[in-house]
Amino acid sequence: MISPETIALVKERTDLVALIGESVRLARRGHSFTGLCPFHKEKTPSFHVSPNRGFYHCFGCKETGSAIDFVMKLEGRTFAEAVRALAERAGIEVAESLTEAERREAQAARRSKDDLYAVNHLAATFFEHSLRGGPGTAPHPLARYAHEELQRRGLPLRDGDGAVDPIADALQAFRIGYAPFGWDGLSTYLRQQGVSPVLAERVGLLVPRSSGSGHYDRFRHRLMFAVTDVMGRVIAFSGRALPDPSPSELSSLGLTGPAPQADGAPAKYINSPESPIYTKGEHLFGLHQARQSIRQRGEAILVEGNFDVVALHARGIGQAIAPLGTAFTPGQAKLIKRFAPAVILLFDGDAAGKKATRAARAPCREAGLSARVAVLPSGVDPDDLARKHGPEAIARIVKAARGLLEHLIDEALDGDTFGGSSLPEQLARVRAVTALLADEDDPNLRMMAKLYADRLSSKLVIGGRSPDDLRQLERVVEESLSRPRNQPTREVIPSGQTTETWERARSRAQIQEVSLEILGAILDFPELLADDDLQTALECLEGDVALAIVAARQNFTFEMGLAASEFLAQVPAPIHSFAAGRLVSPVFEAASTAKATLLENSQKLSRQALARQKAAVVSQLQKSAVDADAENALLRELFQRRAGGLGLP
Numbered sequence: 001m002i003s004p005e006t007i008a009l010v011k012e013r014t015d016l017v018a019l020i021g022e023s024v025r026l027a028r029r030g031h032s033f034t035g036l037c038p039f040h041k042e043k044t045p046s047f048h049v050s051p052n053r054g055f056y057h058c059f060g061c062k063e064t065g066s067a068i069d070f071v072m073k074l075e076g077r078t079f080a081e082a083v084r085a086l087a088e089r090a091g092i093e094v095a096e097s098l099t100e101a102e103r104r105e106a107q108a109a110r111r112s113k114d115d116l117y118a119v120n121h122l123a124a125t126f127f128e129h130s131l132r133g134g135p136g137t138a139p140h141p142l143a144r145y146a147h148e149e150l151q152r153r154g155l156p157l158r159d160g161d162g163a164v165d166p167i168a169d170a171l172q173a174f175r176i177g178y179a180p181f182g183w184d185g186l187s188t189y190l191r192q193q194g195v196s197p198v199l200a201e202r203v204g205l206l207v208p209r210s211s212g213s214g215h216y217d218r219f220r221h222r223l224m225f226a227v228t229d230v231m232g233r234v235i236a237f238s239g240r241a242l243p244d245p246s247p248s249e250l251s252s253l254g255l256t257g258p259a260p261q262a263d264g265a266p267a268k269y270i271n272s273p274e275s276p277i278y279t280k281g282e283h284l285f286g287l288h289q290a291r292q293s294i295r296q297r298g299e300a301i302l303v304e305g306n307f308d309v310v311a312l313h314a315r316g317i318g319q320a321i322a323p324l325g326t327a328f329t330p331g332q333a334k335l336i337k338r339f340a341p342a343v344i345l346l347f348d349g350d351a352a353g354k355k356a357t358r359a360a361r362a363p364c365r366e367a368g369l370s371a372r373v374a375v376l377p378s379g380v381d382p383d384d385l386a387r388k389h390g391p392e393a394i395a396r397i398v399k400a401a402r403g404l405l406e407h408l409i410d411e412a413l414d415g416d417t418f419g420g421s422s423l424p425e426q427l428a429r430v431r432a433v434t435a436l437l438a439d440e441d442d443p444n445l446r447m448m449a450k451l452y453a454d455r456l457s458s459k460l461v462i463g464g465r466s467p468d469d470l471r472q473l474e475r476v477v478e479e480s481l482s483r484p485r486n487q488p489t490r491e492v493i494p495s496g497q498t499t500e501t502w503e504r505a506r507s508r509a510q511i512q513e514v515s516l517e518i519l520g521a522i523l524d525f526p527e528l529l530a531d532d533d534l535q536t537a538l539e540c541l542e543g544d545v546a547l548a549i550v551a552a553r554q555n556f557t558f559e560m561g562l563a564a565s566e567f568l569a570q571v572p573a574p575i576h577s578f579a580a581g582r583l584v585s586p587v588f589e590a591a592s593t594a595k596a597t598l599l600e601n602s603q604k605l606s607r608q609a610l611a612r613q614k615a616a617v618v619s620q621l622q623k624s625a626v627d628a629d630a631e632n633a634l635l636r637e638l639f640q641r642r643a644g645g646l647g648l649p
Contacts, residue, residue, distance in 0.1 A: 002083050003095045006070070008084055011565065013090040017051050023074060025453065032584055036073060039063045040341065041298030048584040057584040061341070064580035066565045073338065078228030105400055111411075116203050116277045119195055120226075120234035123205050126189045127224040127237075132157070139178075140185075141253055145242040146178040146223045152386040153307060170314035173289050175226035179219035180240055181255060186217045195385025204236070204272040219270065225306045227272070227324060228288045230335075235283065236642040237271035237327070253254040255366050269306075271325045281329040284336070285309055286321040291339050293318035299342040301374075301398065302328065303382050304353065304361075308346075310385040320346075320382075328360045333367035342370040346394075347593040349376035354411070361404055365441075372401035405449050407442065409433050413456040430457075454580055511608055514544040516578055517601045521594040522552055523579060524586040526562040528595055530552055537602035540609070544572040548579060 011437045015034055017026060026033040026049060037047035037058040046060040057064045063073065071082040087094045130140040131147075150157050155167050157176075179186065190200050197215045200206040206215035222239030229235050274280060286309040287294075294300045301320045303309060312320035321643075323332060338341055345360055347353035357373055364371040374397045376385065385393050402410075433453050440446040518541060522528055529538075530550060538549055551570035553565040564583050571579045588594040 002080055005096045007083055010086045011054055011066055014086050016054055016067050017049055019067055020049055020070060032088055037061060040350050046088045050584045053583055055564045057580040059581055062577045112132050113277055115199060119199050120203055123186060124226045124234045125176045126178055126186055130180050131178035140180045142181050142245055143178045149223050149242060167314045170640055171309055174310050177224040179222045179224050181221040183216045187215050203275045227285055229283060232288045235278040238269060238271045240624055241266040241268050261268060265599055269376045280324045280326050283295055283324055284321045284332050290319050290321050293538045294339045299340050299344055300336050301344045301346050303346050304348055308382040311386050315386050317391055317394055327364050330363040330366040333363040333369045337367045337369050342397055344372050344374050346374045346382055348381045351377040371404040373404055373407040374398045374401040406452055408436055409453050415459055514604050515541055518598050519545050519548055520582045521598040523582045523592045524588045525591040526552060526556045529556055540605045544575045547572055548575060
């Protein structure tokens with residue numbers, strides 16, 4: 001574990017404006033700097049950087065943090081990785097608060113992973129040189145099969161002539177290569193580089209022979225795609241099968257027999273197995289290359305295959321990414337959410353693509369990721385469409401994307417197929433829509449989806465069937481929607497006036513608003529915490545705001561001011577965004593104005609408290625059968641509280 005002293009020193013020595021200024025064009029605005037937020041798409045700057053307090057805040061997407069948080073968010077690093085990167089930038093030696101044994105163990109674990117990254121990097125270089133040729137070496141003689149596959153996909157591998165070539169840039173960015181024909185092309189290369197075959201086996205590059213000793217290459221005669229993590233480190237590979245060379249060609253090269261496969265006919269794609277540095281459900285193909293475009297556009301485009309990703313990037317659609325040989329997972333959805341709040345599902349137009357679209361709803365909901373669906377023609381994938389009709393065709397389809405829930409309802413109640421299906425199938429489709437609506441948490445979206453489903457149902461005409469059949473199907477939806485789901489408690493009396501329950505809620509909202517004004521004054525001028533005139537005024541606060549005041553006291557000194565990051569770490573979640581925004585963009589210019597506003601709002605809270613006490617006494621008098629003496633006692637108590645609250649003797 002990195003020592004707290006090192007973390008504090010990194011924050012202190014990092015010039016936050018200089019760091020963020022490398023990615024965001026900042027302009028001074030008073031005591032802070034502003035610019036377009038790097039974490040979401042916006043036209044008007046809402047991203048503020050406070051160098052004095054050492055943190056940033058976006059009023060649009062609510063992202064907040066220190067220099068460490070910025071590096072974690074922008075580059076996808078872990079906390080420790082971000083601290084080490086900033087420490088190296090500032091020339092700080094990282095001290096870790098571990099025992100000597102723990103330190104040695106942590107270093108050994110890091111070295112072990114670094115060794116695996118290094119082996120994958122060497123393999124990627126070998127595959128690239130086999131495809132293109134390297135310093136003083138020619139491409140592999142059979143690499144032409146990989147060249148032809150790229151050519152067939154509209155991604156020709158051309159010799160660099162200095163001209164701007166988006167296709168060449170994409171092929172290089174994704175480290176496209178060729179795994180040579182034969183058993184031991186890679187294993188021989190790694191042995192020459194002094195790499196242990198056991199190390200290469202750990203990342204799935206080599207496979208131990210079933211009989212005898214030694215290893216053979218997992219990837220043979222395949223077009224290779226390097227899989228990287230968000231930091232650009234090669235963590236795995238995906239290889240596409242290529243046509244077998246002819247016997248005469250093999251003979252001329254001194255090779256015999258077909259490309260050796262351990263398990264019969266080659267699979268179209270084979271992927272690296274999971275390893276200490278690779279878990280397929282936690283990574284996305286192309287995210288490292290797409291992350292900046294995803295941030296700028298505020299959404300990712302999720303496609304099914306590696307070729308789809310490379311083809312779209314080569315044609316200027318840089319926010320394309322794909323799962324890695326698995327169904328879309330919650331972990332992958334959360335990974336996208338770190339870079340953008342939304343995703344467009346651009347899966348193939350076949351049955352498998354439709355199934356993948358339906359399955360994506362649960363991961364997106366779990367991650368809080370807004371999802372839309374772009375519909376491709378049946379039998380067409382994004383690679384085909386982009387190659388034959390250009391990026392404009394993809395752009396049109398993406399622009400027409402609809403919400404995932406709306407798409408799924410439309411698919412289930414499609415008039416072209418619904419009427420011709422059997423009654424049991426119709427019933428199954430409506431029940432599927434029922435389940436979609438019942439699962440929706442947002443009551444507003446749920447109601448909009450219901451209205452949309454109702455409109456589709458009203459247009460359905462089932463030839464030769466009794467109207468009762470359709471009414472029966474509609475009742476399934478109605479019965480599901482009639483069940484209350486997470487509805488707030490609010491009663492309405494016949495006169496149209498809201499009940500006491502709603503009045504209490506409104507009162508709490510007013511109290512919260514006034515309390516936040518008091519907190520805002522303190523955050524603008526934390527030195528007011530030590531003002532004796534305000535101690536009684538601050539005692540009237542309660543709930544989250546009171547906890548925030550306590551946190552401010554704990555993290556404020558006259559010498560250092562308010563330690564913003566430490567303070568924000570202790571602020572309750574419901575008011576965290578308010579506190580962060582107020583710290584980075586103060587409202588009051590003078591402490592005297594802030595103090596006067598604080599006192600004014602404190603008096604408002606006192607009056608509201610007295611009003612609540614009065615209401616409680618009146619309610620007790622109305623609901624309880626009390627004698628005259630008890631009634632007089634309650635009234636005297638109320639008067640005393642009122643006099644005390646107003647400062648009367």
